[in-house]
Amino acid sequence: MTETNPRHFLDVDDLSAAELDEVLGLAAEYKAEQQAGVLHDDLDNQTLGMVFEKPSTRTRVSFETGMTQLGGHAVFLSDSDLQLGRGEPLKDTSRALSRYVDVLMARLFDHEALEEIAAYADVPVVNGLTDDAHPCQTLADLLTIQEHTGGLSEATVAWVGDGNNVAQSFVIGAALAGIDLTIATPEGYEIDADVIERAGELGPAPTVSDDPAAAVDGADVVYTDVWVSMGQEDEREEKLAAFDGYQVNDDLLADAADDVAVMHCLPAHRGEEITDDVLESDHAIVWDQAENRLHAQKGLLVWLCEYA
Ligand code: CP
Numbered sequence: 001m002t003e004t005n006p007r008h009f010l011d012v013d014d015l016s017a018a019e020l021d022e023v024l025g026l027a028a029e030y031k032a033e034q035q036a037g038v039l040h041d042d043l044d045n046q047t048l049g050m051v052f053e054k055p056s057t058r059t060r061v062s063f064e065t066g067m068t069q070l071g072g073h074a075v076f077l078s079d080s081d082l083q084l085g086r087g088e089p090l091k092d093t094s095r096a097l098s099r100y101v102d103v104l105m106a107r108l109f110d111h112e113a114l115e116e117i118a119a120y121a122d123v124p125v126v127n128g129l130t131d132d133a134h135p136c137q138t139l140a141d142l143l144t145i146q147e148h149t150g151g152l153s154e155a156t157v158a159w160v161g162d163g164n165n166v167a168q169s170f171v172i173g174a175a176l177a178g179i180d181l182t183i184a185t186p187e188g189y190e191i192d193a194d195v196i197e198r199a200g201e202l203g204p205a206p207t208v209s210d211d212p213a214a215a216v217d218g219a220d221v222v223y224t225d226v227w228v229s230m231g232q233e234d235e236r237e238e239k240l241a242a243f244d245g246y247q248v249n250d251d252l253l254a255d256a257a258d259d260v261a262v263m264h265c266l267p268a269h270r271g272e273e274i275t276d277d278v279l280e281s282d283h284a285i286v287w288d289q290a291e292n293r294l295h296a297q298k299g300l301l302v303w304l305c306e307y308a
């Protein structure tokens with residue numbers, strides 16, 4: 001195990017509410033400064049190692065670009081190119097990489113595998129998505145909700161769809177940020193009970209239901225994600241049947257706020273969890289949400305490497 005004590009970001013509640021606020025504050029500053037053309041070297045000479053067991057567009061490119069913009073560097077490491085793919089233990093990979101890089105990000109299937117990497121790392125470890133959690137997505141989501149509503153604690157948000165990794169981290173982040181959240185998930189695909197319990201200890205407890213129309217009623221923000229996540233391809237037919245009635249479409253949004261903002265972490269499966277019409281409408285704020293991955297992660301990286 002590691003002899004140092006770096007701060008990790010394996011899920012959103014690795015930060016306190018005050019620390020989450022600091023990270024979001026840094027993110028907003030980096031965004032404003034980038035828009036004003038201000039350059040930074042806050043992570044000058046520092047390197048981020050990025051281990052990927054699953055595909056990625058946004059996570060990979062936003063982390064890599066973010067490190068470049070901060071004066072640092074990122075190394076993309078696919079598991080099939082690492083000795084990890086030939087059976088080198090995670091704990092050995094983690095200790096070796098810790099001797100080179102200043103911060104490590106990993107996108108893995110198994111959340112416990114990420115915890116093992118963190119247990120053996122001498123540098124901060126960041127969750128780039130596991131089957132259980134996607135906390136970097138939540139940072140961007142909170143920044144986006146902050147920008148598009150009267151403020152996080154003023155926002156009424158509905159999660160409609162699968163109780164998956166994105167939903168689980170969002171539930172934790174929403175509680176920490178004081179968001180009024182209602183969740184609608186079908187039977188058998190609920191958010192884990194321990195996640196709901198953790199959220200209830202951190203802030204306002206989410207309302208949990210299996211009624212998408214009731215969840216969306218009056219909501220300022222409606223958020224969904226794919227029904228078939230990476231690694232669940234074998235469950236596709238079963239899941240599509242279970243999610244009948246959970247599609248975010250014009251009918252479902254009829255009772256939401258007139259200026260309802262629709263969020264999706266992307267990639268989207270048009271015609272499944274969301275219609276093309278909704279995604280292409282003025283209600284969708286998904287491109288701001290995707291952009292905010294960059295700013296939120298710059299805030300997080302600097303917070304972990306310089307402030308924590
Ligand atoms: N939202 C998200 O994490 O996208 P990628 O899978 O493209 O990284």
Ligand code: NVA
Nearest residue numbers: 164166229230266267
């Ligand atoms: N729930 C999705 C999110 C992708 C960013 C998945 O895990 O595939």
